[in-house]
Amino acid sequence: METLWPWLVVAGVGALHGLNPATGWMWAAAWGVHSHDRAQALRALLPIAVGHAASVALVAAAMAFGLSMDRVALQAAAGGLVVVFAALHLSDRTPKAARAPAGHTGLALWSFMMATAHGAGLMLVPALIPLCMGDTSAREISASGSLLLALAAVGVHTAAMLVVTGLVASGVCRGFDFGTRWLRSFRRKLRSATR
Template structure:
């Protein structure tokens, strides 16, 4: 049972993330309500999952490989990526086009940025360390085996987050449909 606890923590944190509006259920619900199709809300979960999993996978890989990150370098890289995205996104567009609803790529990028900003992967570090290190010393674990465990944890975390996000987004779509049909 002791080796099950890190997996339960990873899944539980995923479920908690699914309840947080910043992780995308409000966007998925908005897509469903706007199109009047609950299926559209569920299809919006794919780019949300891709962005969230990519963010968490970066941290999981860092834990698995024991990478130490220089704070200044990370800040410069993150700032450069934000500036690059802004320049690419805004170049040659009118302000009206900038306000257009985001597509799947925009939603995936938003999900990645939100998950990274609120530290989704960093919250998993206390659960990832026992999974990646186990009962052996750090020298005895192959980096590839540790990475596979970390990526499995990312999968469990993302699946739990998506399950809860789907329930909330579907519930919002269903609730708004009932409210609008009764008025």
Template sequence: MQSLWPWLAVAAAGALHGMNPAAGWALLAWGGRARAMQALLALAAGQLASVALVAAAVPLALQWQWEFQPLLLQGAAAALLLWMAVRHLRGRRRAAEAHAAVGLWSFIVATAHGIGWILVPALVPLCGGGMPGREITASGSLWLALAAVGVHLAAMLLAAAATAAAVRHAWHAAFRPSPPR
């Protein structure tokens, strides 16, 4: 049971992250199911991009001895998101741009919240501990880290989808006109 706690922590952090309105469930709550599924995929892409950024930047920062500045990438993504919003307001609407905007939003929020960093406390016991499979090679920690990211992302997406569905249901229940008697 002790080796299960880091996995539960990774899943719980993902679920908590998914219930945060800034993480994107509000974007899933409005529109049909097809739109919600497309937005969910865009959210996942943004989250994965943020994790990949941290995973790539940390070794490079250590190797080249420079400080990682996520604000630079966030600023570039925010500028692109702003440009897309202006295009949208000017009437140049495309579905692909809307999904890209959701993905950029997800990337910005995930990077701001530190999605790649939030997993570090749970990854240390998983990747550095004496769990089965760890003794085989040092590269075993890469697969454990990827599995932890997958568990975190799955829990986040499930929580975001469930929260969006609950909000959509509550909204329709509260504001749907009653049939005449």
């Protein structure tokens, strides 16, 4: 059971990240609501996963190789990218293509920036230490064994995040569908009552 706890923590933090609207479920839900297709919300999960996993893998790889990371510098760089993106998007000189709804690349970049800015990978460090630096057999083999464990942790974390993100985005899409149907029904009843 002692070796299972770090994996449960990795999955739990992934589920927690899936609940955070900044990490992607609101964008996935917006895609689904805008297109009137709930499947579109689920298609948005792939770029969200790529961006989030890249951010978490950056920290996990550094942890596996025993490198230290300056948390403030990493978060400041990601936050700076968000500010630059927002300033460009809000300026009057923004090209028409930049004002269009985000595509898969834009969603992956957003997911990477948000995960890095709020320290998604850094939250995993306490769970990665026993996995990568502990007395496990993979650690005795080489540093690459630690890297494989760290990448497995990134996979577990991202999978848990995607499950929760997909559930929340689908729930929001269903809620909008239900709300739209209810409003239409209410309007019909109101019109028939006023006649």
